[in-house]
Amino acid sequence: MTAVVDRPTSPASGLVCRNCSATYPLGAQHACFECFGPLEIGYDADLLARVTRADIEAGPHSLWRYAGLLPVGHDAATRVDSGTGMTPLIRADRLADELGFTAPVWIKDDSANPTHSFKDRVVSVAITAARELGFTRIACASTGNLANSVAAHAARVGMPSIVFIPSDLEPAKIIQTAIYGGTVVGIEGSYDDVNRLCSELAETDEFENTGFVNVNVRPYYAEGSKTLGFEVAEQLGWRLPEQVVAPMASGSLLTKVHKAFKELTAAGLVPPSSWTVFGAQSAGCSPIATAFANGWDVVQPVKPTGIAKSLNIGNPADGPYALDVVRSTGGAMTSVTDDEIRAGISLLARTTGVFAETAGGVTVAVLKKLAASGQLDTSKETVVYNTGDGLKTIDAIEAGARPTAVIPPTLKGMRAAGLLTP
């Protein structure tokens, strides 16, 4: 593809290599020609600085209110807007109490997005970019949530889709992908195998028309996660929290929240402040947290296991960048076991009414663990990202969430079960 995104009013100035800082025009390129490093979107700082709070607040009640800080969608007619974003920021006082916080704890609940995960953010931006770049089919490599979102958005806009997933995903995630009528390919292998295949396919003539949202459209796609940072700042009344805890799969989300906070500060949309970023992984797949614990700069790939399948990326593309962010802000990373994950899901549900998928259980369990160890400061305001919905991973918790009792429909039955009490 040689099409170039050409909208003079976009703040995006080009593609920039994250390794060697080489620059390229905005197009369907994702790796540096010089050093093969990953590309990201570069912005014109003057254009970002022109964005005002009033502009944003006058925008739609979706992530597109931040179009002035995104690479595409400046022209509203080009946007794929499924109502994604502006998800609730819930003050979790009962969770804070239980974990010994003296400062507020907030849950940013992205299970409220249309397909019930944060992936609707990156897909909204990626499909908007893919259409502008001239792609006529949309694809992805996914651990599940991305598959749901790509297939749903493709159906919404009437675009053919082909989605690649590990064949052993949770049933709910497979069904929620297949129901939209696109092509769904189960791969006998791990997510890392799926990702490798998609990188190969993106180079074939047969897939020249196909935008892989997290391969050849990745620089645009990844920018969608910044809205998780923008929204928290706006919802807190245009200021940044002191601490954030985010789950890590590829590591991209965590780095983009940090990027969002930097951009908001540089643009004068929030007062300058310092913040600390914490990263969460499962014990079954903790390559980034392991590198952090060992003081490594390099992330050693692992073979993932465990119930937090949406985080099971053994060779995380943004791992080194996530390490940089956490170290440079004075944060920490750790990992939690499957039992801790299940307990994290329960803790969040019974204290806030938010039913998270296993990834959310990881993040809450890591919050608890880091608070207990003192690595996370319980006297500082903290935002915790819940990125997905419990209905997608019910098989992981089935045994732990059963009726209190099963009885006949009579007062006698109630009394016998000890339930006829105030």
Place this chain on the structure above:
Amino acid sequence: MTAVVDRPTSPASGLVCRNCSATYPLGAQHACFECFGPLEIGYDADLLARVTRADIEAGPHSLWRYAGLLPVGHDAATRVDSGTGMTPLIRADRLADELGFTAPVWIKDDSANPTHSFKDRVVSVAITAARELGFTRIACASTGNLANSVAAHAARVGMPSIVFIPSDLEPAKIIQTAIYGGTVVGIEGSYDDVNRLCSELAETDEFENTGFVNVNVRPYYAEGSKTLGFEVAEQLGWRLPEQVVAPMASGSLLTKVHKAFKELTAAGLVPPSSWTVFGAQSAGCSPIATAFANGWDVVQPVKPTGIAKSLNIGNPADGPYALDVVRSTGGAMTSVTDDEIRAGISLLARTTGVFAETAGGVTVAVLKKLAASGQLDTSKETVVYNTGDGLKTIDAIEAGARPTAVIPPTLKGMRAAGLLTP
């Protein structure tokens, strides 16, 4: 309970018997002392007429923007606000094309609510009312979605809950109830058995402290469904659609959408217009549609079967009122088989990206059936209510939503499966 809801600024004037029009003060009463008929909220028409579009538009992005048209929550500090409401109204052009519509078809997608069904609306209002009425525990009889919502909202506000469900509900709905840590009682029987038991329990001393949202708090609870009508009118630019299609379980939702349209018109918030209401049931539980087809005024109870469990109320409390609304607006009702329900879920998913639970499949399948028979006018703008989420009823469609292919992670595997094509 003798507490009375006392807020002079509320537009609610009292409780009114829907049978004999006897009136009572606002309190925790749900049946008429004179004739045992069901009570609903009466309003002061002058107070309703004072509400302006500007007032509403300046309110929160949740159903509480309509507090001026609801019996409780006029004082913002009293509201239980989980971010429910203002769900997407999606223009479904590809669905309209496929069904031969020449006018727009819209999907009002209530799977976007916090626990992913329209029940979050009635529960937001009911728990707000229950707290004002002095109840210290919250309860319900449920076919699943209400259970999810009551348990989640109770956890959110830190209130004890006890939820009653048929023990044979879909696993996802049982787990999503139990995860919040309240008491969940599985009843060996139908929803109608559950409902009967709850009516008995509400009269016991042991449950005097307990607000059953759809029993002794029902007049308040039911008003929450009006917001499904209010939002559609606002989202269409303050006008009413010509036709609406709604699912029927108790029949309450359908009657409240109609009530909302009448109130908006009376208050001058929308221009006067005529509208037609259509009702949808499954073949496994169609007591209201059967009464409609036979010209009966009385609804004969049935024993429910079939996959649309959230609609399986065999003895629907609002059945006669739903019949009145549909007949008086010139609409129609019909029912659809389990296979038609599954096809309805697929049709909606692949044309709009909305993944509905079986109840949504019922409604879309009825839309299709009534459009084909000419009972519903395809040249008139039509709003279809999707009341729940596909992730809650995946067991009903599992066989029909599988991967296109399962292959090894190689180009060779892609070619062998016939997938290496543009």
